[in-house]
Amino acid sequence: MHTKSDSDVTSLEAASPKHPLYYVQSPSNHDAAEKMSYGSSPFGSPGHHYHSSPIHHSRESSTSRFSASMKTTRNHGYWKRLQRVGDSVEEDDQVDEEDMRHKKEIKRFYVVCFVLSFVVLFSVFSLILWAASTCYPPEIYVKRLVFERFNVQSGMDISGVATDMLSINSTIKIFYRNTGTFFGVAVKIAPIQLWYYQRHLANGPEVKFHQHRKTQRTIVTSVNAYQLPLYGALPGFSARNGGHDSISVPLNLTIGIRSRAYVLGKLVKPKFYRTIRCQVTLHGKKLGKPVNLTNSCVHHN
Known part of the structure; x- marks a missing residue:
């Protein structure tokens, strides 16, 4: 009996497949489902594992x-x-x-x-x-010149050379009018000089002023010489001639006038230059009397 059962078991084992069998059945509960999912063998051998x-x-x-x-x-x-x-x-x-x-x-x-x-x-x-x-140049006239004093005497220059010494005092009157209707002008009168041919005799001071639009003025200034050595260059002026009443010497008066108009600040500044030359004669007998120069002057721009 025992031997038969062993052979039966052996035949069953030999007939059984090498791989474990899987059974699919509807699990009745959660535990049975878990057990079936893990693929337990029908023999329930704990040594078999899932592969x-x-x-x-x-x-x-x-x-x-x-x-x-x-x-x-x-x-x-x-x-x-x-x-x-x-x-x-x-x-x-x-x-x-x-x-x-x-x-x-x-x-x-x-x-x-x-x-x-x-x-x-x-x-x-x-x-x-x-x-x-530029259409509004100034109007300028030299009206008159007055020789107030005239003197020639013997003397010495700064180096000690003996010569005749000349002194002159005179006054001139100048008329100035600004014809500009919309601008004023800055005026400078210089130089003012008195000449005997090519010999310079007397100077006048520099004159500056501002002239408003469409206004006018009269300028009075002096032309003087003091102790000017002649060195015999002016034979008409001599202390040896005695009195001065017989002196009659032609002279030239030169006046330079510059006018600058400020039309648009310092951006537009037209300038007007005028040089006036007048012929005048010094008479020893007419000292202190005005000499009319209105028609005796020539204007150069």
């Missing part, structure tokens, strides 16, 4: 490869979309930079045009003012 089949491994590997490829494809698509977004952002930035550069160029062009237009218009306006101001 996955090659089919299961191949399925897992293919699934993992598929999922990895899907992830790679998904990541590649994501990076492509991100790159497209970055490219679009860069293009937008480039377009914005080009727009800003274009706007700056337009603004710079308008600024340059405005500055040039302003300079041209201001220059034309200044030129018009300058041309208009």
Whole structure:
């Protein structure tokens, strides 16, 4: 009896497959489901363990490869979309930079045009003012000259040379009128000189003043010489001639007058130069009497 059972067991073991058998049945409860899921053998031997089949491994590997490829494809698509977004952002930035550069160029062009237009218009306006101001030159007349004192005496110069010494005191009166209707002028009268041919005899002081528009004034100034050595160059002036009543000497009076008009501040400043030369005769008998020079002067601009 015992031997038979052993042979039966051996035959059963030999007939049994090498791999464990799986049974699928509807679990009645949660515990039975857990037990069936773990694939317990019908013999309930604790030494048997669960081994996955090659089919299961191949399925897992293919699934993992598929999922990895899907992830790679998904990541590649994501990076492509991100790159497209970055490219679009860069293009937008480039377009914005080009727009800003274009706007700056337009603004710079308008600024340059405005500055040039302003300079041209201001220059034309200044030129018009300058041309208009030149139409209003000042009116100047040398009215009279008075020889108040005339004296020739013997003396010595600073080096001790004996010679005749001349002293003259005279006064001139000049009429000045500013004809400008919209500007005043700064006037300078200098030099004022008295000549005997090429020999310089007397000087007058420099005179400065400001003349308002459409106004006039009379300037009275002096022309003097004191102890001027003659060295015999003026034979008509000699102390040896005795009295001065017989002296009659032709002289030249030269007056330089500069007028500067401030039409538009210091930007438009027309200038008027005038040189006046008058012929006058010194008579020893007419000292202290005015000599009319209205018709005896020549004006040079």
